[in-house]
Amino acid sequence: MSDHATMQAIARRVPQGARVLDLGCGDGALLDLLQRERGCSGYGIEIADANVLACVRRGVNVIQLNLDEGLAMFADNSFDVVLQIDTLQHLRNAEVMLRETARVGRSGIVAFPNFAHWPNRLSVLRGRMPVTRRLPYQWYDTPNIRVGTYKDFEVLAGKNKLRILDAFGLQDGREVRRLPNARAGTAVFHFEHD
Amino acid sequence: MSFIATPQSMHFAEALALQSGASIRDYTLAYETYGTLNADKSNAVLVCHALNASHHVAGVYEGQPKSEGWWDNMIGPGKPVDTNRFFVIGVNNLGSCFGSTGPMHTHPDTGEVYGADFPVVTVEDWVNAQARLLDCLGIEQLAAVMGGSLGGMQALSWTLQYPGRMRHAVVVASAPNLTAENIAFNEVARRAIVTDPDFHGGHFYRHGVIPKRGLRIARMIGHITYLSDDVMNEKFGRQLREGMQLKYSTQDIEFQIESYLRYQGDKFSEYFDANTYLLITRALDYFDPARQHGGSLTQALAAARARFLLVSFTTDWRFSPQRSREIVHALLENRRDVSYAEIDAPHGHDAFLLDDARYMGVVRSYFDSIAKEPT
Numbered sequence: 119m120s121d122h123a124t125m126q127a128i129a130r131r132v133p134q135g136a137r138v139l140d141l142g143c144g145d146g147a148l149l150d151l152l153q154r155e156r157g158c159s160g161y162g163i164e165i166a167d168a169n170v171l172a173c174v175r176r177g178v179n180v181i182q183l184n185l186d187e188g189l190a191m192f193a194d195n196s197f198d199v200v201l202q203i204d205t206l207q208h209l210r211n212a213e214v215m216l217r218e219t220a221r222v223g224r225s226g227i228v229a230f231p232n233f234a235h236w237p238n239r240l241s242v243l244r245g246r247m248p249v250t251r252r253l254p255y256q257w258y259d260t261p262n263i264r265v266g267t268y269k270d271f272e273v274l275a276g277k278n279k280l281r282i283l284d285a286f287g288l289q290d291g292r293e294v295r296r297l298p299n300a301r302a303g304t305a306v307f308h309f310e311h312d
Numbered sequence: 313m314s315f316i317a318t319p320q321s322m323h324f325a326e327a328l329a330l331q332s333g334a335s336i337r338d339y340t341l342a343y344e345t346y347g348t349l350n351a352d353k354s355n356a357v358l359v360c361h362a363l364n365a366s367h368h369v370a371g372v373y374e375g376q377p378k379s380e381g382w383w384d385n386m387i388g389p390g391k392p393v394d395t396n397r398f399f400v401i402g403v404n405n406l407g408s409c410f411g412s413t414g415p416m417h418t419h420p421d422t423g424e425v426y427g428a429d430f431p432v433v434t435v436e437d438w439v440n441a442q443a444r445l446l447d448c449l450g451i452e453q454l455a456a457v458m459g460g461s462l463g464g465m466q467a468l469s470w471t472l473q474y475p476g477r478m479r480h481a482v483v484v485a486s487a488p489n490l491t492a493e494n495i496a497f498n499e500v501a502r503r504a505i506v507t508d509p510d511f512h513g514g515h516f517y518r519h520g521v522i523p524k525r526g527l528r529i530a531r532m533i534g535h536i537t538y539l540s541d542d543v544m545n546e547k548f549g550r551q552l553r554e555g556m557q558l559k560y561s562t563q564d565i566e567f568q569i570e571s572y573l574r575y576q577g578d579k580f581s582e583y584f585d586a587n588t589y590l591l592i593t594r595a596l597d598y599f600d601p602a603r604q605h606g607g608s609l610t611q612a613l614a615a616a617r618a619r620f621l622l623v624s625f626t627t628d629w630r631f632s633p634q635r636s637r638e639i640v641h642a643l644l645e646n647r648r649d650v651s652y653a654e655i656d657a658p659h660g661h662d663a664f665l666l667d668d669a670r671y672m673g674v675v676r677s678y679f680d681s682i683a684k685e686p687t
Contacts, residue, residue, distance in 0.1 A: 137647075159647075161650070170651075170653050171670070171673050171674055171677055174621070174653070174674050174681065177684075179649050179651050181640060182652055182653050182654045183652075191640065191641045192644065
């Protein structure tokens with residue numbers, strides 16, 4: 119999900135000059151954008167060697183860490199915004215990391231592929247797991263260890279007493295605010311903790 | 313074949329005050345430089361060495377094709393720290409035995425060889441001595457200070473003692489202090505040396521002997537801790553040195569690993585100074601920047617201004633990734649710029665001296681980004 123329009127849509131949610139922690143920051147493109155265009159500072163967390171290298175090459179701070187080991191290194195409320203962009207589907211315990219995100223950040227932004235997007239539903243109705251641009255993997259060979267829906271996340275956020283500041287879908291780089299659970303390939307939630 | 317390196321030396325008449333309260337005067341530092349200092353003197357990189365290394369970081373000596381510097385794979389033209397762009401300085405530390413003033417040299421007050429009377433030097437003292445050398449070379453601010461292991465401790469200490477004198481610090485396979493286990497290994501090595509009958513309380517030079525037995529054992533134990541269990545098993549396993557039959561001897565070499573360790577010990581005892589070994593392991597033991605801050609590394613690192621790159625290796629149990637993470641944590645608490653790579657390499661502590669594409673790649677990329685930034 120590194121296409122420019124999508125990144126811009128996420129970046130718009132991040133306040134100018136914010137201190138950002140990007141969990142699963144990939145090649146550091148989003149942090150780079152936030153630093154250059156929004157005067158942000160912060161760190162990315164990555165486990166993959168190639169991504170760590172790409173971040174270092176860009177001059178983006180990156181810390182090589184397995185998110186499944188938790189965020190013990192980071193103090194409560196030590197960041198303005200904690201990002202989890204296309205990370206949740208790779209984590210063994212997404213709920214623990216959601217709580218950690220809420221603990222470490224004054225606010226959190228989570229984005230992930232919305233499995234309830236209508237083409238996915240159609241595919242399952244036909245009896246097959248979807249293979250789409252957004253979920254391009256075969257069910258038997260995928261880095262995603264779970265799929266979830268926009269609505270599922272609303273329920274999980276409620277269970278963890280997170281206050282949703284904004285929530286919307288993203289499709290082709292555009293915000294989807296009407297029926298996002300059916301009409302958007304990506305779910306985006308901006309939240310804060312009590 | 314690497315480039316030709318030329319050792320140089322600088323004499324310092326003026327006394328250097330040491331952390332212990334003692335001082336040292338009329339001392340010499342051996343150093344080497346590679347590459348060219350640019351017009352605004354902004355491209356200098358200081359490389360700090362670890363226990364048994366020296367100022368000979370890269371290149372080979374004229375007519376000695378096998379004399380590569382200890383970090384020749386890392387530093388040189390086109391290498392990760394590219395001497396076509398950076399002016400790299402290697403300095404032999406005070407108390408070492410490769411050209412800088414050490415226990416084997418003459419005490420200017422007594423006219424006798426220092427021996428055991430060489431003052432105890434700390435990481436902080438070395439950094440102060442290196443800073444003086446940079447003054448003489450006309451370098452006000454380094455592009456980066458870097459080092460591995462004990463060298464990494466010096467790089468870290470630089471950022472606290474002279475926060476304005478470098479833009480970046482590269483700290484590889486290092487730690488904010490030694491653990492009890494680590495001090496214990498050093499102590500075993502020191503006892504091996506001190507209890508060697510040829511040690512003579514550190515004044516063995518007068519007796520025309522060298523405590524080689526102690527040095528051999530010190531090196532053997534050190535060497536074990538620099539490797540990983542996996543790599544040792546892979547390299548030696550339970551292989552016998554000769555044939556397939558057990559000799560049922562308690563004193564002969566039976567296993568390959570014994571033969572290897574004895575060889576390493578023998579080699580080391582031929583070139584390394586016993587007093588230097590004591591001094592350098594002590595400097596390792598003493599290093600603990602958090603000590604003056606009630607044990608808080610976060611408070612200690614508040615002084616740092618540099619941007620940091622830290623690298624550790626997963627199988628390094630002497631300077632484990634956890635220790636590097638402590639430094640990363642303290643830097644995060646201070647909101648300093650830091651990147652951290654944890655390289656999944658099998659070679660234990662020694663990995664910091666070896667070729668690993670991911671490790672070399674990260675350092676190369678980091679120095680590429682330094683080269684690109686405005687000064």
